[in-house]
Amino acid sequence: WVCDSNDAVQFHQLNLTRPITDHAEEVLETAPTFLPEFTYPLFGEHEKIFGYKGLTIDVYFSQAALRTHLNVRYQAIHPTLKETPPSADSSGAPPAKRTKFTLDQAPENLAAYLARAKQTDAEFKPMGECIHRYQAPLPQSEHELVLRPVAEEEEVVENATNPAGMSEDPPNGSFELYLANFNTPGLPEYHRRIQSFLPFYIEGASFIDEDPQWDIYLLFRVLSVKLPESDVPVTRYALVGYSTVYRFYCYPDRVRPRISQFLILPTYAGAGHGSEMYQVIHDRCLNDPKVIDLSVEDPNQAFSDLRDKWDVKRILQQGGAEDFSGPFDQEFLNRFRLQWKLSKRQAARCLEMLMKIHLEDNEVDGAERAYRLQVKKRLYLQNKEALSELEPAERIEKLQETFKNVDEDYTRI
Numbered sequence: 001w002v003c004d005s006n007d008a009v010q011f012h013q014l015n016l017t018r019p020i021t022d023h024a025e026e027v028l029e030t031a032p033t034f035l036p037e038f039t040y041p042l043f044g045e046h047e048k049i050f051g052y053k054g055l056t057i058d059v060y061f062s063q064a065a066l067r068t069h070l071n072v073r074y075q076a077i078h079p080t081l082k083e084t085p086p087s088a089d090s091s092g093a094p095p096a097k098r099t100k101f102t103l104d105q106a107p108e109n110l111a112a113y114l115a116r117a118k119q120t121d122a123e124f125k126p127m128g129e130c131i132h133r134y135q136a137p138l139p140q141s142e143h144e145l146v147l148r149p150v151a152e153e154e155e156v157v158e159n160a161t162n163p164a165g166m167s168e169d170p171p172n173g174s175f176e177l178y179l180a181n182f183n184t185p186g187l188p189e190y191h192r193r194i195q196s197f198l199p200f201y202i203e204g205a206s207f208i209d210e211d212p213q214w215d216i217y218l219l220f221r222v223l224s225v226k227l228p229e230s231d232v233p234v235t236r237y238a239l240v241g242y243s244t245v246y247r248f249y250c251y252p253d254r255v256r257p258r259i260s261q262f263l264i265l266p267t268y269a270g271a272g273h274g275s276e277m278y279q280v281i282h283d284r285c286l287n288d289p290k291v292i293d294l295s296v297e298d299p300n301q302a303f304s305d306l307r308d309k310w311d312v313k314r315i316l317q318q319g320g321a322e323d324f325s326g327p328f329d330q331e332f333l334n335r336f337r338l339q340w341k342l343s344k345r346q347a348a349r350c351l352e353m354l355m356k357i358h359l360e361d362n363e364v365d366g367a368e369r370a371y372r373l374q375v376k377k378r379l380y381l382q383n384k385e386a387l388s389e390l391e392p393a394e395r396i397e398k399l400q401e402t403f404k405n406v407d408e409d410y411t412r413i
Contacts, residue, residue, distance in 0.1 A: 001078050005039040005047045008055045009200075013267050014062050016118040017225045017236050027114060028060060032139065034266035036200035051078040062117040063238035064124040064220075066193040069113045124237055126220050127187045128180025132280045135172045136271050174222040175240060175273065177280055182210040191216060194242055194263075201263055203300065208244060208260065215245040215257070219277055221268070240268045243277055250292055257285055259296045262303055274306055282314070285341050295343040308413050311350050312357070315340060324351070324358035326370035348378050356410050376403050 012031040039047050049055060054075030061068045180187045188210055198205040208214060219240040224233040241264035247255040259281065264274045285291040296307065328336075328351060337347035355371040358364070379402050380387060387395050 001051055001053065003049050003052060003055045005043040005049050006036055008049060008052075009036050009039055009057045009059065010034075011036070011197075011200075011266075012058060012060045013238075013265065014060055014114075014117065015238070016062055016114065016121050017223060025110070028058075028110075031060065032267045038200055038203055041199040041205075051081040052076070060113075062121045064236065065117070065120040066190070066239065067113075067117040067120050068193075068196075069110070069117070071110075121236065126176070126178045126218060126237060127184045127190060128178040128216070128218065130176050131179045131284075132177040132276075134175055134276055136175055136273065136276070138171055138173045139267055139271065174224075175276075176220050176222055177277060178218040178220065180216045180218060181212055181214060182216070183212055184216075187216060194239070197265070198261060198263065201266075202261065204298070205261065208246075211246075213247045213249075215247060217243040217245070217277060217281065219264075219273060239265065240273055241265055241277060243281065245281060254290050254292050256292050257281075257294050259294070259299075274303075275310055278306060279310055279314070282310075282341075291341055293337065293341045293343055295346075305413055307346070308349065308353065311340070311342065311346065312353050315350060315354060316357075324354040325362070325364040325367040326355050326374055328374065352378070352406075353410050353413065356407070372403065375406055376400075379403060379406065 012033050014031050052074040056073045058071040195207050221238040221240050223236040225236050226233050244261040245257045245259050247257050250256050285294045352375050359367045359371050
């Protein structure tokens with residue numbers, strides 16, 4: 001009578017560009033499905049739900065407007081429970097937490113929900129200003145759907161890669177990145193819908209206030225769809241991901257942006273969309289004379305890796321043939337940080353990774369020692385208080401151990 005809430009909850013992203021037949025369930029069966037990484041904000045720290053056997057909580061959402069529909073299925077319910085859907089009460093989580101996960105009050109009739117969601121998706125237009133366009137491969141799950149015959153009534157032009165409807169390689173899709181803020185019409189309500197996903201994929205995620213200093217980046221896939229009543233394709237959208245950046249004021253007239261939330265929906269994960277969005281955010285900072293540096297609030301390991309790779313790659317591509325053999329003093333590090341608008345710690349780490357790359361690609365006397373001392377100096381200053389309590393021999397051993405871990409991490413990245 002106890003199930004894992006991470007397995008019970010399932011998200012389904014609905015592509016409603018195709019006709020809805022009398023068999024509405026067929027639309028749901030072909031929808032890409034993904035599971036949450038965390039459910040403790042809703043079902044408690046143990047992520048368990050009591051009282052059901054074979055429990056599945058389906059959360060359907062339209063790919064553009066994010067209109068939602070909840071469907072709860074189970075094989076059996078414990079006699080002590082009423083016939084009500086499982087909620088935070090099922091796990092003992094505080095009732096106050098439930099209010100942050102409000103879904104649409106969708107009609108019970110599935111066909112009615114799909115018709116309403118199809119209409120809102122058809123009318124949907126991204127909020128804000130389009131600041132970047134690019135092409136990228138489509139999700140593998142969708143590529144598999146592409147291999148099936150396209151319905152006669154409606155054709156997704158983007159996916160019709162050849163007359164036979166077959167392609168060995170995933171076709172490319174078109175993507176657009178928009179920039180908005182809470183003064184943008186329609187953005188506050190839409191942002192509240194997006195935020196519903198955050199606690200399921202970002203550990204410790206918190207909802208932000210609607211301060212105009214927030215920059216909201218919205219990434220969409222663009223679909224070109226032929227309708228039966230017209231030969232002229234119409235444009236439809238699907239949310240891919242989003243990020244929030246707060247512009248902290250810095251006296252007298254400058255700002256220090258900080259990335260707070262950064263999410264790519266699992267349907268599109270692993271296709272380079274996070275890298276694309278991060279690069280655009282950093283580009284805007286580099287091109288804005290008012291920006292001092294770009295920082296990130298509590299990044300997880302995956303985002304830290306993405307950030308490290310693209311910061312180093314940018315410097316190698318745009319920095320010319322600079323000698324990174326070292327050693328480098330604090331004055332150089334300050335210039336380096338300001339040039340690339342990186343936080344102090346990120347600038348130091350990037351410089352160390354560049355020294356390691358230079359060391360592996362060139363034979364320069366003293367470069368290996370300079371790299372080792374550069375890393376150890378940062379580690380010592382970063383952990384000075386804890387290291388000062390150790391005996392000299394223990395301090396040296398601990399510093400060497402930490403250096404080895406950092407060096408291995410740089411190799412992995």
